[in-house]
Amino acid sequence: MTAADESGTPGALHPRGELVRRQSAWTRVTHWIWAACLFFLLLSGLQIFNAHPSLYIGQESGFEYNNSVLSIRAERRPDGGIAGITTIWGRTFDTTGVLGFSGSEDEPLGRRVRAFPASVTIPSYQDLATGRVVHFFFGWVLVGTMLVWFIASLINGHLRRDIVPLGADIRGLPGDVASHARFRFPRKRAYSPLQKLAYAVVLLVLFPLIVLTGLAMSPGINAAWPWLIDIFGGRQTARTIHFAVMVLLVGFFVLHVVMVLLAGPINTMRSMITGKYRIDAREGGK
Amino acid sequence: MTKFVLDRRKFLTVSAAGLASAPLAGCDVFDAAVAPASPVRGFMAGANELTFRAQRMVLGRAALAREFAESEIRQGMRPNGSTDPNSMEYMFLRQSDFALYKLEVGGLCEAPQSWSLDELRNMPSRTQITRHDCVEGWSCIAKWTGVPLAHVLAEVRPQATARYAVFHCFDIYASGASGRPYYESIDMIDAYHPQTILAYGMNDATLPVENGAPLRLRVERQLGYKMAKYISRIELVESFSHLHGGKGGYWEDHGYDWYAGI
Known part of the structure; x- marks a missing residue:
């Protein structure tokens, strides 16, 4: 048996260790603002999508040809x-x-x-104008919060310590995958390699990507920064990527909530509300 | 090992139940908060002002919208909104192929004037192949030919107090039971922009009725609803609050933002 197996026994069998300070106030506050933003952006975004529920590849929408x-x-x-x-x-x-x-x-x-059905759009009835008001408001809040989070995380070390996967994380990845597959989630002081990877992809790839593809749909931004739309290969491709990233973020959300439940909802929720996280006894002090 | 299997089974059962019940939660709880008159909606709409200022900051006066090659015109221009105006005046003008049409330009200017379609065609012209972006989300590339609005403005000499150009149109846009006249407005920065033209030609032919004949606006750095079709009259104003719903355009009066740069 390896060390990971010993500390990885599920549920009540975890040896109770000390409460450590896991999340800074910056992380906790931005986390919950994002949660609200993504909820409203998703539901207003589906409202906007409903106004023309087709996605294309290229600059324009094919009405006389099929793209x-x-x-x-x-x-x-x-x-x-x-x-x-x-x-x-x-x-x-x-x-x-x-x-x-x-x-x-x-x-x-x-x-x-x-x-998309009325149950997943804001407002519930078809109203593109209102969907746009809600979407752009929360879009600004999301971008502002991203900037605050990025600067704070750069300064307080969250980015370097918990987000960017380093050499040791890459080496530990196979073992972490195996332990996840066995539903074993040791409560450690540091994020596991898969956790780091998931957060790095969401925060450093998907968040910027969904904002930039959103901007690439703007005729104003197209005139100001023509290179942006070239990166994505045309306005309609940008719209398609925007939608695809939304699907990935919804997938992340489902996985994220499942992992919170599996890893101990009280402990993980506490760490994201008060900042305190209980680690396994054998992990203590490290 | 047995314990592990049980854990996973329990987990799968719980998650299946959770996923199945999710769509039952309705979303109409937010309808009242986002309705047109709600203060929450008004607060959120304030972000549009931020968008306008931010875009004007990065955009500047002169940045041009992308122009495309002939080979990128792969289809006809998709008509949207009104496609067959039925006001008496419009139907009368259409009968004679707009030979009796006169574009009136007035309001806050030194020399209000009106021009026939032939006179407009004899003015300097600009042809541009651009992508039309509809607020609904679709795009379509077409070639537009017309007279730069800047040239028309130079002829009428706007007064210093003129802040907006308002485009009054022939079409009564039907929404629900009642129809209202279509109109639009842009500020002087967009009015003087080199790609802002009054188009009378499309894809190397006369502008068709369904796309806005005899004259339509092109404002290439904004969305399609700004580009009024069937223009009858241009009015220079200091404020548009006294016109129709007071928001500066037909769709603006129906909750859309006045600045349509995104």
Whole structure:
């Protein structure tokens, strides 16, 4: 048995160690502001997407030719009913009830023909103008919080200590993957290699990417910084990447919450609220 | 080993139940807070002012929108909004192919004037192949030919108090039960921008009715709804608060931001 196996027994079998100071106030405050921002950005973003629920590759949207990679629409069935249809890379799926056509039968048809359902858009009804107001407000808050977090983390060492994966993390990666696969999550003082990697990808790759692809959709920014849209290969490609990064961030969120539950929700939530985290006894002092 | 399997099974059951119940949570709880008259909505809309200032800071007066090559025009220009205005005046002018059309330019200027379509075509012209970005999210590349608005403004000599050019249009835009006249406004920085043109030609032909004949605006550094079609009259004003809904444009009166740079 290796050392990791000994300390990795799940749940109540963890030997209780001391409470350590895990998260600085900067990390905790920016974490919760981001949580709120991403929630509202996602729901208002889906509202904006619903105004033209198709994604393309290139500068423009093909109306007389096909450069679409995703489209969601409603179609009339031969029997007279309405189906929600989703096409991804030329493959068509019936997504009635979720994408393309959703809502309860007593609602008017006009409200039911919609790409993403009312339960995941702000506002619940179709209203692009309002979706844009909410989206741009939280977009500014997200960017401001990113800047504050980056500067604070650079100064207080969070970035170097917990986020950027170093040589030792790369070497420890196979062992960490094996321990995750066995659902063993030792409570250590430092982040595990997979944790570092996940946070580095989200904070240093996906966050900047979703902001820059958002800006690349702006005709004003296109005129000011023409190179930005060239990096992404055209406005419609930028829009497609913006959507894809959203999907990745939603995936991260699901994984993140699952890991919080598996690693001990009380301990992890406490560390993100009060900053204090209980580590395993054998980890103490290191 | 047995313990590990049980843990995983329990975990999978709980997560499946969680995922299944997630879509049941509705999102209409925020509808009241983001409704047009709500103070929360008003506070959030303040960010649009920040966007405007930030874009003007990085954009400057002269930065040009990207212009494309002929080979990048791969399709016709997608028409949007009104495509067939039915006001009496417009239908009358259309009958004679806009031979009787006159563009009136007035308001806060020294020399208000009006020009026929032929007179506008004899003014200096500019042709540009640009990408039209709709607020809905789609884009379409087309070639536009017209007279630079800067040239027209030089003819009428705007007064120092003129801050906006307002474009009054022939089309009554129908939304719901009632229709309202379409109009738009831009400030003098965009009005004097070299790519801001009053277009009478599109893709090497006369501007079609569905795309805004006889005259439409191109403001290439903003979104499509700023580019008013079916222009009947241009009015130079100090403020647009007395016009229609007071927000400076048809869509602005319906909750969209006045500055459409993103």
